[in-house]
Amino acid sequence: MALGAAFGGRLGVTATSGPGMDLKAETIGLAVMLELPLIIVDVQRAGPSTGMPTKTEQSDLLMALYGRHGESPLPVIAPTTAGGCFDAAFEAARIAIRYRTPVILLSDTFLASSSEPWLVPDVGSLPEIDPQFTSAPSNGHPFQPYSRDDHMARPWAIPGTPGLQHRIGGLEKADITGNISYDGANHERMTELRAAKVAAIAEEIPPLVVDSEPGAELLVLGWGSTEGSIRAGVRRAREAGHKVATAQLRHLSPLPSNTGDVLRSFERVLVPELNSGHLAMLLRSRFLVDVESYTKIQGQPLFASEMEEEIANRQ
Numbered sequence: 001m002a003l004g005a006a007f008g009g010r011l012g013v014t015a016t017s018g019p020g021m022d023l024k025a026e027t028i029g030l031a032v033m034l035e036l037p038l039i040i041v042d043v044q045r046a047g048p049s050t051g052m053p054t055k056t057e058q059s060d061l062l063m064a065l066y067g068r069h070g071e072s073p074l075p076v077i078a079p080t081t082a083g084g085c086f087d088a089a090f091e092a093a094r095i096a097i098r099y100r101t102p103v104i105l106l107s108d109t110f111l112a113s114s115s116e117p118w119l120v121p122d123v124g125s126l127p128e129i130d131p132q133f134t135s136a137p138s139n140g141h142p143f144q145p146y147s148r149d150d151h152m153a154r155p156w157a158i159p160g161t162p163g164l165q166h167r168i169g170g171l172e173k174a175d176i177t178g179n180i181s182y183d184g185a186n187h188e189r190m191t192e193l194r195a196a197k198v199a200a201i202a203e204e205i206p207p208l209v210v211d212s213e214p215g216a217e218l219l220v221l222g223w224g225s226t227e228g229s230i231r232a233g234v235r236r237a238r239e240a241g242h243k244v245a246t247a248q249l250r251h252l253s254p255l256p257s258n259t260g261d262v263l264r265s266f267e268r269v270l271v272p273e274l275n276s277g278h279l280a281m282l283l284r285s286r287f288l289v290d291v292e293s294y295t296k297i298q299g300q301p302l303f304a305s306e307m308e309e310e311i312a313n314r315q
Helices: 002-007 018-034 061-066 085-099 184-203 224-239 259-264 278-287 304-313
Strands: 012-016 038-044 102-108 218-223 244-249 251-253 268-273 291-295
Touching: 002 012, 002 018, 002 038, 012 018, 018 038, 018 061, 018 102, 038 085, 061 102, 061 251, 061 278, 085 102, 085 184, 102 224, 218 224, 218 259, 218 304, 224 244, 224 268, 224 304, 259 278, 268 278, 268 304, 278 291, 291 304
Parallel strands: 012 038, 038 102, 218 244, 218 268, 268 291
Antiparallel strands: none
């Protein structure tokens, strides 16, 4: 239903937890193939299967990044605070519409159950998100549904618009025309184009910002709802005389363009996660740096006292 809404010219949005992501994987892959804007909110909970449905976890990261068959990359954004969920959702909508792609908003039960004072924004002050619907064939030429603009996004044509008839479906598309294609070279090109489009988003997302102090050799890097506990633990460690830096990733796919430089600028990197070390593994493999893990898989959030103790033990 959500993907159908996107085909009809609206931003489709659907929300679920981990078990629902299992069931939605085929349609998310179809959205990647069709290159239509779609928001999938995954509020992670402890698994597998029904697991502990009221307990928090960050164990869906690998599924969000790779949990579809074939080569089907898409952006993944992780809010870090209850109040920040609005900004993360707005950013997800902007990217989905601008780049014609499904986007996963990767939250968790701890964020969903949290609350904080939050100033409702003036809607008129928010940046405009222009869908730039295609309204007519270009210069009288036949409509080409898989031509691309400067952002590598294909046209978004509302069904019923005169002259913009086109076919969609899960079979591979021919470059430019969108016709069904079984040609191997075309499949490789379309696979590379879809990946390049997502990778190019890194050029306009904010760089990874580090809160550091002179002489800090240890970076504590988190993502998602661990931000508050990490910052509080780092603050306590600094008060105890330890020199430590901290940063929080919000864009998990693509990563900020300066991520590798940040990791290499510290002697040691510690990644706390409510899983078995998903992000740490990915950072090691991509940037070839020695990343240490702190993992917790108890259905409980990360605590500031745990971070303070872990930092002290690693100094």
